Amino acid sequence: MPEPTTALTADCASCFGLCCVALPFTASADFAVTKEAGKPCRNLDAEFRCRIHTRLREQGFPGCTVYDCFGAGQQVSQVTFGGADWRSAPQTAREMFEVFPVVRQLHELLWYLTEALSLTLAAPLHGELRALRGEIEELAGSTDPGFLLALDVPAHRARANTLLLKASELVRAAVPGKKRNRRGADLIGAELAGSSLRGADLRGAYLIAADLRKADLRAADLIGADLRDAKLHGADLTGAFFLTQPQLNAAQGDATTTLPTGLARPAHWR
Template identity: 70%
Template sequence: MVSDCANCFGLCCVALPFAKSADFAVNKSAGTPCRNLKDDFRCGIHTQLRTSGFTGCTVFDCLGAGQKVSQHTYGGRSWRAEPSSAAEMFEVFPVVRQLHELLRYLTEAAALPQVGAVRAELTAELADVRALTLGSPAELLAVDLPTVRQRVSELLLCASELYRAAVPGKKRSHRGADLIGARLAGAKLRAANLRGAYLIAADLRKADLREADLIGADLRDANLAGADLTGALFLTPSQLTAARGDAATRLPVGLERPAHWS
């Protein structure tokens, strides 16, 4: 579940669309190679993405779906070598990417010591989703993603509640809340439910976010300088890359400080 661009056919640079905005310097339709994609499937401006107007690329993470589709689903046969497979491959990639996202969350949840009551269900679902990712192109395109996501979401919510219940004190809930630009410096948000919250450009300096559930939270340009995210649940590298932090920001085990943070 870690991206390996060297073993991918540049799928995120071709399959996905983007619109000219603060995140992307140009428009690109789905299935059209990015103008910066080289013949060897590498990005020609990888080290200058932020300064070249492609910040959106820096916060995308396929979670290993790119190499899974390239090397397993299509057996190392690229869309350039076999143009007839291109359209199908570009449809399969987003499906596998979503399944890999669920795999990441399920793997994290199943490892939590507090979820004994649902660990067997989490483990079984993890195996089922992993099996789906190994299917043929036709099988992958037939996956009922909304149903799978709903089933996994219910399990993850149960795991989150068990995990956060072990933390003493009252837990605040801002699930899906509009907190864009909110002034939350120093906020006491330990074990809070921030699932799907809009925290774009929020001031979270020195906020206590320990054991908070951050699944799907939008942290674009959020200021996490000095914030404590120790034990935060379902936090991804792409969320951190989209935010701002500093040397004093404390992160969960296994997550690295983004290179662009001060």
């Protein structure tokens, strides 16, 4: 399966600190201060780097550690705006900050479509998935900010979701036994330690602070599941799909948590 030509992994060295400027945040457990959209974070230095990058959690900014632009930062900085940063070309700042979240959504879709193409059991859909990925990749690669701002992103998301859901059904159908459907379920703080959730549909489920220690989450669909502070110690996530690094970063776990291929154990896990 050919990989997309668009990089879907953040390269902060090639970005103008867009997530640190374009996005707003509110003083809370996730952020130590309140910041308006379009205003640089107080921790952003002159080289567009975070002064406290290695100490974000200790300094009260855990929200930053669970954010991923899926490569949209460098795409907007180096491609859409041709390498002209918002400090040296301030007339581009507002448009650049508005374009960034649009491209970020497109890149997230590309990430999911690319993962779907890696699912062998979803082979009957690979042709459609590849075609849609190519279409969205072309849109995201535009160098016309006005074109990007005018895109109907929800429509593209709906098309992608239809295919991703079909891919999920194909993969989970091969899992033996009865599969649990907890799509969009409110499982906040739920006691699910040791539960069998193999092949479960957990799309969009609220698993905030849920106890999933030693749970069987093999081949589970976790797209959009909220795993903030979920306890994944000893959980088996082998083959779980549509799970992103930000979701893992927001959860708790340890060395006994088994992760899907391609995802890294968060540094704060113990």
